[in-house]
Amino acid sequence: MIPGEKSSKVIERGRDLLDILTQDPDVLPLVPQKGEGVYIWDVDGKRYLDFSSGFAVVSLGHSNPKVVDVVKKQAEKLIHYPVADFYVEAAVDLAERLISTCPGGGKKKVVYTNSGAEANEVAIKLAKSAMRRGRLLAFYGAFHGRTAGALSLTASKWVQQLGFFPTMPGVIHAPFPNPFRNIWGINGYDEPEELVNRAISYIEDLVFKSFPPEEFAAIFIEPIQGEGGYVVPPRGFFQELFKLARKHGILLMDDEVQMGLGRTGKMWGIENFGVSPDSIQFGKAIANGIPLGGVIHRDDIAFRLAGQHSSTFGGNLLGLSVASVVLEETWKILPNVERVGMHLGRRLGELMDEFEFIGDSRGIGLARAIEIVETSGSLKPDGKRRDEIVREAFKRGLILIGCGESSIRIIPPLNIDIETVDRGVDLLREALLAAGKSA
Numbered sequence: 001m002i003p004g005e006k007s008s009k010v011i012e013r014g015r016d017l018l019d020i021l022t023q024d025p026d027v028l029p030l031v032p033q034k035g036e037g038v039y040i041w042d043v044d045g046k047r048y049l050d051f052s053s054g055f056a057v058v059s060l061g062h063s064n065p066k067v068v069d070v071v072k073k074q075a076e077k078l079i080h081y082p083v084a085d086f087y088v089e090a091a092v093d094l095a096e097r098l099i100s101t102c103p104g105g106g107k108k109k110v111v112y113t114n115s116g117a118e119a120n121e122v123a124i125k126l127a128k129s130a131m132r133r134g135r136l137l138a139f140y141g142a143f144h145g146r147t148a149g150a151l152s153l154t155a156s157k158w159v160q161q162l163g164f165f166p167t168m169p170g171v172i173h174a175p176f177p178n179p180f181r182n183i184w185g186i187n188g189y190d191e192p193e194e195l196v197n198r199a200i201s202y203i204e205d206l207v208f209k210s211f212p213p214e215e216f217a218a219i220f221i222e223p224i225q226g227e228g229g230y231v232v233p234p235r236g237f238f239q240e241l242f243k244l245a246r247k248h249g250i251l252l253m254d255d256e257v258q259m260g261l262g263r264t265g266k267m268w269g270i271e272n273f274g275v276s277p278d279s280i281q282f283g284k285a286i287a288n289g290i291p292l293g294g295v296i297h298r299d300d301i302a303f304r305l306a307g308q309h310s311s312t313f314g315g316n317l318l319g320l321s322v323a324s325v326v327l328e329e330t331w332k333i334l335p336n337v338e339r340v341g342m343h344l345g346r347r348l349g350e351l352m353d354e355f356e357f358i359g360d361s362r363g364i365g366l367a368r369a370i371e372i373v374e375t376s377g378s379l380k381p382d383g384k385r386r387d388e389i390v391r392e393a394f395k396r397g398l399i400l401i402g403c404g405e406s407s408i409r410i411i412p413p414l415n416i417d418i419e420t421v422d423r424g425v426d427l428l429r430e431a432l433l434a435a436g437k438s439a
Contacts, residue, residue, distance in 0.1 A: 056263065130301035141178065
């Protein structure tokens with residue numbers, strides 16, 4: 001029975017005691033108890049292959065022995081002292097290593113935070129304080145967090161905005177060049193340059209003719225839109241956007257919370273597009289499950305006065321210690337991400353050929369997704385069938401999570417091998433067959 005007896009009881013209690021979850025327990029009734037590598041066990045003892053990596057967090061796998069060892073050693077030595085108030089050696093060492101990973105030259109600095117959302121809050125403050133400008137540009141489909149400032153940049157799903165209007169003023173959104181589905185009706189896979197031209201023209205000829213470009217402090221981007229559907233833009237888009245930003249003296253702030261730290265086969269997702277941003281916001285995978293985030297930014301946009309920004313737990317010592325291990329291990333497994341990611345992409349392409357309701361298969365490295373549509377050749381999303389596929393996969397011992405209106409992301413730990421990927425894709429195929437019959 002799915003969920004099991006113990007899981008059902010926890011879910012029943014949780015509905016009564018906890019505020020609403022982002023995942024529907026009727027679709028994904030997981031009650032996790034322990035994890036090891038690519039697997040999760042629930043409270044009933046059932047094992048699941050985790051193709052979500054705890055929402056792109058445990059890139060080195062669950063309870064990675066090296067991570068556990070570092071946590072134990074650091075906890076025995078010192079758990080907390082405020083990194084925002086004192087020069088802690090672990091914070092300095094990690095900052096040096098993080099800066100060394102960044103594309104582009106020039107002096108940089110690091111601000112530590114609790115999370116990716118808070119990292120984007122810091123990036124907003126950095127841009128506004130440095131540029132002395134009030135407007136920001138973001139994209140439809142973007143997700144930068146649910147805290148007040150970050151939420152004003154987010155335009156992924158209506159429910160994320162419900163009840164919180166007005167958000168921070170001065171944010172303008174532009175269409176993101178989605179090759180599969182866009183407002184111009186262009187097939188971006190066949191005509192990538194035309195799609196890029198339309199997206200850039202929208203900003204230059206509409207946004208910047210309606211609002212003064214000299215009032216914009218920054219443009220916020222994701223290399224690949226995450227919550228918006230794992231949407232990969234044409235390669236030339238960010239290069240043209242960077243030129244446009246430089247033309248008007250606007251900063252390019254790169255949200256790598258979900259795509260950074262090896263997920264795409266590069267340390268940072270933006271490296272796939274040949275652009276050096278003015279800041280990189282990170283979180284999620286940086287400490288493999290220990291809360292930590294931050295911003296790597298140009299020195300000349302740094303906060304200049306003590307107290308302009310601070311965070312009690314930003315840069316906690318457990319997270320800093322683990323992050324050092326994560327960086328070291330991530331460098332080692334980048335070739336695996338590229339190799340296994342290409343194999344995963346081929347397997348998902350085969351599923352797309354087999355199932356007419358898979359409208360698109362996309363991604364880079366181990367940041368992959370399939371999009372579910374109503375009929376073959378249709379662009380109309382089918383979220384109901386997507387949820388059924390996730391449910392059927394869970395019954396078979398595979399954890400998947402949705403994104404966008406009707407997409408399913410496939411984001412296993414970065415050290416996964418091809419054989420395990422194949423087992424997961426085989427389970428996904430079984431779920432697709434079951435969902436196809438029930439439709």
